[in-house]
Amino acid sequence: MTAAPDHTPTFAALTPMERLDKATPILMVPVLVVLGFLAIGSTSSWLTLTVSGLAMGMMIFIMASGLTLVFGLMDVINFGHGAFISVGAFVGVSVLVALSGWTGAASLMLNLAAILLAVIAAMSVTAVLGWGFERVIVRPVYGAHLKQILVTVGGLIVIEQLIHVVWGPSEIYINRPEMLQGAVTFAGAAIEKYRLLAVAVGLVLFVAMRLVLRRTKIGLIVRAGVENGEMVRALGYRLSLVFIGVFVAGSALAGLGGVMWGLYQEVITAGMGERMMILVFIVVIIGGLGSVEGAFIGALMVGLLQNYIAFLEPKLALISNIGLMTAILMWRPQGMLPVVKAK
Amino acid sequence: MSDPILTLKNVHTDIAQYHILHGVDLEVPRGQVTMLLGRNGVGKTTTLRTVIGHWQARAGSVFFDGQDITALPTPARARAGIGFVPEDMGIFTDLTVEENMVLAASSAPLDPARLDWIFAAFPPLKTFWDSEAGNLSGGQKQMLSIARAMAEERKLYLIDEPTKGLAPAIVSTMARALKDLKNQGASILLVEQNFSVAKALGDSVAVMDDGKVIWTGAMAELAGSAELQDTLMGLSMEAH
Numbered sequence: 001m002t003a004a005p006d007h008t009p010t011f012a013a014l015t016p017m018e019r020l021d022k023a024t025p026i027l028m029v030p031v032l033v034v035l036g037f038l039a040i041g042s043t044s045s046w047l048t049l050t051v052s053g054l055a056m057g058m059m060i061f062i063m064a065s066g067l068t069l070v071f072g073l074m075d076v077i078n079f080g081h082g083a084f085i086s087v088g089a090f091v092g093v094s095v096l097v098a099l100s101g102w103t104g105a106a107s108l109m110l111n112l113a114a115i116l117l118a119v120i121a122a123m124s125v126t127a128v129l130g131w132g133f134e135r136v137i138v139r140p141v142y143g144a145h146l147k148q149i150l151v152t153v154g155g156l157i158v159i160e161q162l163i164h165v166v167w168g169p170s171e172i173y174i175n176r177p178e179m180l181q182g183a184v185t186f187a188g189a190a191i192e193k194y195r196l197l198a199v200a201v202g203l204v205l206f207v208a209m210r211l212v213l214r215r216t217k218i219g220l221i222v223r224a225g226v227e228n229g230e231m232v233r234a235l236g237y238r239l240s241l242v243f244i245g246v247f248v249a250g251s252a253l254a255g256l257g258g259v260m261w262g263l264y265q266e267v268i269t270a271g272m273g274e275r276m277m278i279l280v281f282i283v284v285i286i287g288g289l290g291s292v293e294g295a296f297i298g299a300l301m302v303g304l305l306q307n308y309i310a311f312l313e314p315k316l317a318l319i320s321n322i323g324l325m326t327a328i329l330m331w332r333p334q335g336m337l338p339v340v341k342a343k
Numbered sequence: 344m345s346d347p348i349l350t351l352k353n354v355h356t357d358i359a360q361y362h363i364l365h366g367v368d369l370e371v372p373r374g375q376v377t378m379l380l381g382r383n384g385v386g387k388t389t390t391l392r393t394v395i396g397h398w399q400a401r402a403g404s405v406f407f408d409g410q411d412i413t414a415l416p417t418p419a420r421a422r423a424g425i426g427f428v429p430e431d432m433g434i435f436t437d438l439t440v441e442e443n444m445v446l447a448a449s450s451a452p453l454d455p456a457r458l459d460w461i462f463a464a465f466p467p468l469k470t471f472w473d474s475e476a477g478n479l480s481g482g483q484k485q486m487l488s489i490a491r492a493m494a495e496e497r498k499l500y501l502i503d504e505p506t507k508g509l510a511p512a513i514v515s516t517m518a519r520a521l522k523d524l525k526n527q528g529a530s531i532l533l534v535e536q537n538f539s540v541a542k543a544l545g546d547s548v549a550v551m552d553d554g555k556v557i558w559t560g561a562m563a564e565l566a567g568s569a570e571l572q573d574t575l576m577g578l579s580m581e582a583h
């Protein structure tokens with residue numbers, strides 16, 4: 001064994017400005033909440049809008065989290081992700097309709113059990129659908145962005161039409177389970193019960209994803225694969241299998257998001273996933289490709305901003321998210337917390 | 344002499360529309376450090392990347408440890424016992440030093456004794472064990488890159504310009520670590536532009552030009568002949 005040379009390396013401490021720059025993305029959500037409070041003025045209105053924005057953001061995060069990993073891990077642009085949102089919503093709602101006795105009962109346990117079964121069914125179907133989608137549609141076009149856009153949009157259209165075939169062309173209205181209807185009052189603000197559930201589900205999912213990504217070997221492989229897939233393969237890992245797993249998990253999460261969003265809107269259509277994809281892509285882009293944390297922050301910002309602006313200046317609500325994306329990309333062209341460098 | 348650990352027979356590799364390797368024939372002896380030398384752009388990196396499987400050979404064969412690996416994907420080649428240190432180091436900058444090392448031990452948990460050996464060779468890695476690899480200096484990143492390849496015992500190490508752009512003190516550290524690796528019985532195919540390092544480490548040499556191996560022999564023979572160096576590489580490598 002050879003003795004190593006003597007040296008005591010150290011890092012130079014970050015300057016306050018460098019620390020602020022690193023922390024800025026994390027601070028943006030609380031800063032937005034405070035700005036919202038200052039602009040709205042009324043505490044009760046602000047509280048209602050904030051919970052609404054957080055709930056909306058959490059649901060968008062659920063839909064976007066899988067897509068950002070697929071984007072980062074294998075450089076695949078999957079417009080077909082919206083189809084999993086729609087299919088998840090239709091499967092979940094079908095289960096809820098079949099369990100109308102449970103959803104109509106004045107029992108929170110039965111209501112939650114019905115939602116849980118609907119979610120399991122939706123995630124199972126969209127997971128299998130995602131697996132088939134990856135094998136048949138995505139795999140032949142790895143590395144070819146234009147073809148990916150074309151074939152995944154094609155897949156989206158085909159699946160939307162299949163939804164029309166199975167469930168009919170009309171939109172379907174659904175009531176939320178009995179105990180999740182209505183609102184609770186807190187500090188003078190009316191807060192819908194379902195929104196609190198959505199916030200809780202989103203938070204649990206985010207924490208679970210962070211634990212998996214930070215504390216498990218498979219999470220390490222995914223994080224490393226997002227940054228440098230070639231090197232992960234050179235270390236002996238079959239990244240293609242990991243990618244299929246992430247694709248399937250992302251599809252299942254889209255299905256979960258579809259159920260949650262359907263119950264939030266109380267109406268589902270075959271095109272709902274396609275429409276949600278605009279927000280989902282905005283979140284993935286401003287969060288930074290491949291970053292679950294970035295998608296989480298981005299989704300909360302999108303949800304909060306849309307709710308605040310819709311209250312303050314309704315005519316601007318439609319463009320608020322595009323404006324947010326433009327502003328963030330001018331500040332950080334690769335998004336807030338990019339893992340994958342722009343290709 | 345025992346059979347070589349790695350043999351390339353008439354290997355041709357294309358990158359997009361460019362024909363880079365024009366029939367490489369190469370043998371890497373077991374337990375030796377084989378230097379792959381040549382001017383920039385002659386195909387050294389492409390040769391290493393073809394061996395690890397990042398680029399597939401269009402024609403010819405690659406044999407590793409007696410097995411034809413020409414058609415195997417990269418992960419299978421790595422699991423067969425080939426370690427790879429790319430020219431750009433391939434560090435996962437968003438992962439900590441520890442996470443980089445844990446990931447490098449792909450077939451079993453990190454062996455503590457082996458880790459101690461790595462820390463002895465590269466002390467800064469112990470100092471910055473919990474730090475994000477992206478915050479390391481260039482030399483420390485290169486140490487991590489090589490340490491990662493050393494995390495598990497491999498039969499063959501492919502190392503691409505490990506001393507490129509590094510300060511002399513770090514170059515010495517690298518050279519010592521590679522010598523340790525060699526003393527443990529590993530076979531190394533090393534691309535290196537620093538001729539003093541090449542002389543110190545190399546047992547045998549393959550010189551490339553225009554996508555082919557144009558000369559093979561003992562390092563001592565090449566090091567002892569300025570004329571041979573001029574002929575093979577167009578300039579005396581002592582200048583490097």
